[in-house]
Every structure is written in C-alpha cells, then in structure tokens.
Amino acid sequence: MPRFAANLSMMYTEHAFLDRFAAAAADGFKAVEYLFPYEHTAADIRARLDANGLTQALFNAPPGDWAAGERGMAALPGRQAEFRDAFGRALEYAAVIGNDKIHVMAGLVPAGADHGRHRACYLENLAHAAQAAAAQGITVLIEPINGRDMPGYFLNRQDDGQAICKEVGAANLKVQFDCYHCQIVEGDLTVKLKRDFAGIGHIQIAGVPERHEPDLGELNYPYLFDVIDGLGYDGWIGCEYRPRAGTSAGLGWLKPYWKA
Known part of the structure; x- marks a missing residue:
C-alpha cells in the first residue's frame, strides 16, 4: 500500500511552518517533506518531528538566492565552491533531522548557453555530493522539472536524469520521479516508472494541470498507485500539491488508503 508524506511547503500553509507538523500528524500523515528547513534550526524541526511521531522523508539542499529567482546551483559553472558549502549545510541538517534523502536542484540556464x-559542472557537483552523502548513508536526488512551471530549468526529462546518474556512477544518486512534472513534459508515466524503477529514489504526486489534489485532473492515480505497488516501491510518496481549498478538507482522496 502506498505510504504518503505531506509536503509542508505546499500543504497546511494556513499554519505557520513549525505548526504544520502537528496539523499533518492530526490528519493522519506519518511522514513529511518540504523544500527547505534553513529558516529554522535543525533541532527545532527535529523536536516537531518527534513530538508528532513523524518521519522526515526529504528536503532540498540550499538553492542559492531563492527570493531572487534562483533555483539551484549544481549545474552553474563558477559556483562549485558555493554549491559544496551549501550541500555541506544540508548534510549538517540531515544529521540532526534524520532524513536519508536530499534533493539537489540543478539551476536555471539561459537560452543559448x-x-x-x-552538464560537465552538474556531473562534477553531483559526484561530490554523492561521495559526501555516502558517509551518512544519504541518497542524493535529482529531479526533472517541467519548463512551464520553471522556465530554463536545466533538467526536464526522466531519461536525461537517469543518464546523468549512470554517468556519475554513484549508487546513492537517484532520480526523483514527480508524476506532475513528468506528465507535463513527457506523459506515458507507467512505461517510465517501469523502465526506470531501479533508478528512482523518491516519488511525488499532484493533479495535472493545476497542481491541486491528485483526484483532480488528467492522471489516474489509483491506477498509478497500483503500478507503483506492483513494482515493489517501499518509499514515501510525497504529496507535493497546492490544495484547492483547505488542506484537511481536500484529503478525501487519501482516506481509503489509510483505512486499507
């Protein structure tokens, strides 16, 4: 049966960030994920996890200046030292928070670059991150992101993500399979899940095209969940969607899975 993690960057935004942990637990979630923890101390976040019986599924390494529009540094030449410092900070947080997956964002690349x-910079930085993370038993994740939501993002396709991981050759470097992004860029999700399953380190969901609850839109998630179960996936499925109204009110799609 699928195991679901609430994405606290998109869900429960009616609460202050540190209060979202209790809200997610009250609704029945056993795990959480989010983009970035760095506005709070790792100890404060760990205390919220422990108080609410939650597992941390993953978070992202620092992405550069997010407020200024940056979306990662891993594929940006000339910023290797900054990337290494940022990834080191992510490892420090993970050591306290207890997650074993960190997502590394590639960054935005100008047209014609x-x-x-x-790509060479990306490979170099990912090799460094994977080696550094291995000592803590952490898997590094890269995620293909659609160019409609994030124009100019370096990595867009699942096959390219898998090829990059193979080229780096680190056992703890895998692809984050976001069903929302994959449907927008490529479609044919079932074939890609089966084709790439050995190289998939985390799965996320949202309705397409509006990124609301997964029972809205063009994807048949009950079917996809059966496919994912059939493949033997035992990780968390991140609910990275923007609730159409209140978060709790929109969880009707999830209740049959929890009852099961």
Whole structure:
C-alpha cells in the first residue's frame, strides 16, 4: 500500500511552518517533506518531528538566492565552491533531522548557453555530493522539472536524469520521479516508472494541470498507485500539491488508503 508524506511547503500553509507538523500528524500523515528547513534550526524541526511521531522523508539542499529567482546551483559553472558549502549545510541538517534523502536542484540556464559546459559542472557537483552523502548513508536526488512551471530549468526529462546518474556512477544518486512534472513534459508515466524503477529514489504526486489534489485532473492515480505497488516501491510518496481549498478538507482522496 502506498505510504504518503505531506509536503509542508505546499500543504497546511494556513499554519505557520513549525505548526504544520502537528496539523499533518492530526490528519493522519506519518511522514513529511518540504523544500527547505534553513529558516529554522535543525533541532527545532527535529523536536516537531518527534513530538508528532513523524518521519522526515526529504528536503532540498540550499538553492542559492531563492527570493531572487534562483533555483539551484549544481549545474552553474563558477559556483562549485558555493554549491559544496551549501550541500555541506544540508548534510549538517540531515544529521540532526534524520532524513536519508536530499534533493539537489540543478539551476536555471539561459537560452543559448553551452549545454555541455553546464552538464560537465552538474556531473562534477553531483559526484561530490554523492561521495559526501555516502558517509551518512544519504541518497542524493535529482529531479526533472517541467519548463512551464520553471522556465530554463536545466533538467526536464526522466531519461536525461537517469543518464546523468549512470554517468556519475554513484549508487546513492537517484532520480526523483514527480508524476506532475513528468506528465507535463513527457506523459506515458507507467512505461517510465517501469523502465526506470531501479533508478528512482523518491516519488511525488499532484493533479495535472493545476497542481491541486491528485483526484483532480488528467492522471489516474489509483491506477498509478497500483503500478507503483506492483513494482515493489517501499518509499514515501510525497504529496507535493497546492490544495484547492483547505488542506484537511481536500484529503478525501487519501482516506481509503489509510483505512486499507
């Protein structure tokens, strides 16, 4: 049966961030994820996890200046030292919070840029991150993101993500399979889940095209959940969607899975 993690960056936004942990637990979630923890101390977040019996599924490494529009640094030449410092900070947080997965964002690349130069930088940074993370038993994740929501993002396709992981050659480097992004860019999700399953380290969901609850839109998630179960996936499925109204009121789609 699928195991679901609430994404606290998108869900429960009617509460202050640290209060979202209790809200998610009260609704029945056993795990959480979010984009970034760095506005709070790792100890404060760990206290919220422990107080509410929650597992931390994953979070992202620092992405550069998010407020200024940056979306990662891993594929940005000239910022390797900054990337390494940022990833080191993520590892420090993970050591306290207890998660074993960290998502590394590639960054935005201008149109017409030298793709090979950015790819070489990406490979170098991912190799460093995977080696550093291995000592803590942590898996590094990369995520193909659709260019409609994030124009210029370096990595868009599942096959490219898998090829990059194979080229780096680290056992603890895997692809984050976000059903929402994959449907927008490529479609054919079932074939891609089966084709790439060995290289998938985390799965996320949202309705397409509006990124609301997964019972809205063009994807048949009950079917996809059966496929994912059939493949033997035992990780968390991150609910990375924006509730159409209140978070708790929109959880009707999830209750049959919890009852099961």
